[in-house]
Amino acid sequence: MAKDFVKRSENYSEWYNELVVRADLAENSAVRGCMVIKPYGYAIWEKMQRALDDMFKATGHQNAYFPLFIPKSFLSREAEHVEGFAKECAVVTHHRLMNAPDGSGVVVDPNARLEEELIVRPTSETIIWSTYKNWIKSYRDLPILCNQWANVVRWEMRTRMFLRTAEFLWQEGHTAHATREEAETEARRMLDVYADFAENWMAVPVIRGVKSPNERFAGALDTYCIEAMMQDGKALQAGTSHFLGQNFAKAFEVQFLNKANQLEYVWATSWGVSTRLMGALIMTHSDDNGLVLPPKLAPIQVAIVPICKNDEQMAELDAHIAPLTESLKAKGLTVKYDNRTEYKPGWKFNEYEFKGVPVRLAIGPRDLENGTCEVCRRDTLEKITMPLDGIADHVLQLMDEIQHSLLQRAKDFRAANTRPVDTWEQFQTEIEKGGFLLCHWDGTTETEEKIKELTKATIRCIPYDAPAEEGKCVFSGKPSHRRVIFARAY
RNA sequence: CGGGAUAUGGCGUAGUCCGGUUAGCGCGCCUGCUUUGGGAGCAGGAGAUCGCCUGUUCGAAUCAGGCUAUCCCGACCA
Structure with a gap:
């Protein structure tokens, strides 16, 4: 059991904050609202990047890089877009510093004001x-x-590490198409890529759906999203993909000649996932003993801890474990053999447990005698002693098992916390318990906003797979044709 | 931007109400010895202009005024 570590049931947000820091993922920085992603946390992000990048390439996309700064005038070209972001933009107004006349340090040179101010990109459509x-x-x-x-x-006014920081890392795809249909297909295809990544790499089950007009991206015609459920029952938007129509093409006069030699506006999409995925990963799997990582994203997949009484024994263990390490690496596993003497085995057990390493092997004198090894899996904390012979295959198989079991566990949790709600009275009590509420909604923004005002719950999405079903809006009683997902969200 | 709170070695804190030795403790850190199957023990050691400025006083971490920063609750949000 992790010492001095608050339990999820006691204070979920404190648990999260402390976990991020103690698992060495990130820490707060000298800059308000900005975090430092530490090497261990960044290693996870790099694994995510790698997998996603491969998926983007496999679907025909190429990487490019556009400037950090955006001329102010660009942002205002698309009316809804600028309205959506205006309140949270950092603005560059000057390009030079000078020594303060009173010697108190350095000040902004008032003569170095920019002709046109630059906006630090909140997103790069413009x-x-x-x-x-x-x-x-x-x-x-x-x-x-x-x-x-x-x-x-x-x-941002209020920030939380990974979930909402003033500066964050992400990828943004921006595509241009000749037809509406092709752009819509692209937007949905990339959402499928995100859902695939979330489930098969992160082991985070997600619901694919469409945002209500109220929750739609500023400047989009349709916003598709994947929504995940965290262990406290709150929803987390894990990725979005937008069908932008011709809004940006019209704002920036982007036209092409079609085969009939006629000018047409281009159709657009944009789609992104951010370091917020780290938050989703943490809050989906981790427990009161610390971080739990799916094997596919774990920077260290196997930690090996030797147990010994003296230097000679350590030397013997080193020699004994070397081929084991090699055989694991030969299977493509990332292995860390930790024979530091400044920490005791118990300390290391806790360390790797807290950092979410999927499998830990411990080998001591008894194992040397018996030709065995203790295998402990992080997700269940289950320990078994087994013969060293064939251990690499066993560990490899265990990785698979853990990966699947994490996803299954998260699916079960979501299923247990998702339920239909048909009356307003019921809605008000059920929303307090957390989770997803499947409700009929009359389709109006007024109703959605009223519900948000009264309960802080929002429509997370209208799921793709929501079956047609006649019913009455949970709030207004007006007719509705399918259920949508209501939840409180991050 | 409203409402509340806090500021003391790297971290967590005691002391502040009621001013008075060298600002105490735990964790961490350094050195040495003994240890190693679930966060080791002992001994020694380093490390703080008590957020900043001004004032009151023989004397300020402690009292007063101002400032700054941070955190929590709201409004806003991927």
Whole structure:
């Protein structure tokens, strides 16, 4: 049991904050609202990046890089877009510092004011579409399937590590298409990529759906999303994909000549996932003993801890364990053999447990005699002693088992906390218990906002697979044709 | 931007009400010895202009005024 570590049931958000710091994932920085992602946390993010990047490439996308700064005028080209982001933009107004006249340090040089202020990108639609205008002349230039890995800044009032920080890392895909249908297909296809990644790499089950107009991205015609349920029953939007229609093409005058030699506006999509996925990963699997990582994203998959009484024994263990390490590595596993003498085995057990290492092997004098090894899996904390012979295959299989079992466990949790609700009275009590409420909704923004105001619950999405079903809106009683998901969200 | 709170070695804190030796303790850190199957023990050691400024006083971590920063609760949000 982790010492001095608050339990999820006692204070979930404190548990989360402490876990992030103590598992060495990230820490707060000198800059308000910005975090430092530490090497161990960044290693997880790199694994996510790698997997996603491969999936983007496999679906025909290429990486590119666009500027951090956006001319102020660009942002205001699309009316809804600017309205959505105006309140949280960092603005560059000057380009030079000078020594303070009174010697008190350095000040902004008032003579170095920029002609046009620059916005630190909150997202890159505008700068990218101003560029695409130059790239697109003919139907032969389409589609353009670009992605960029970048940092963005949204000046948030209240921040939480990974879940909402003023600066965060993400990828943003921006595509341009000749037809509406093709763009819509692209937006949905990338959502499927995200869902695939969430479930098969992160072991986080997600619900695919469409956002209500109220929750839609500023400037989009449709926003598709994947929604996950955290262990406290709150929803977390884990990824979004937008069908932007011709809004940005019109704002930036991006037209192409079609086969009939007629000018048409280009159709657009954008889609992104961010370091917020780290938050989803943490809050889906981790427990009161610390972080729990799915094997596919764990920077260390196997930790090996030797147990011994003296130097000679350690030397013997080193020699004995070396081939074991090699055989695990030969299976493609990431292995850490920890024979530091400054820490005792018990300390190491706790350390690797807290950091979510999926499998731990311990080998001591008794094992040397018996040709065995203690195998402990992080997700269940189950320990078994087994012969060293064939251990690499066993561990490899265990990785698979853990990966699947984490997903299954999360699915079971979600299922246990998802239920239909048909009356307003019931809604008010049920929403307090957390989880997803499947409810009929009359389709109006007024109803959605009223419900949000009264209960802090929002429509997370209208699931793709919501079956047609006649019913009455849980709030207004007006007719509805399918259920949507209500929940409190991060 | 409203409402509340806090600020003391790297971290967590005692002391503040009621001013008075060298600012105490735990964790961590350094050195040495003994240890190692679930966060080791002992001994020694380093480390703090008590958030900042001004004032009151013989004397301020402690009292007063101002400032700054951070955290929590709201409004806002991927």
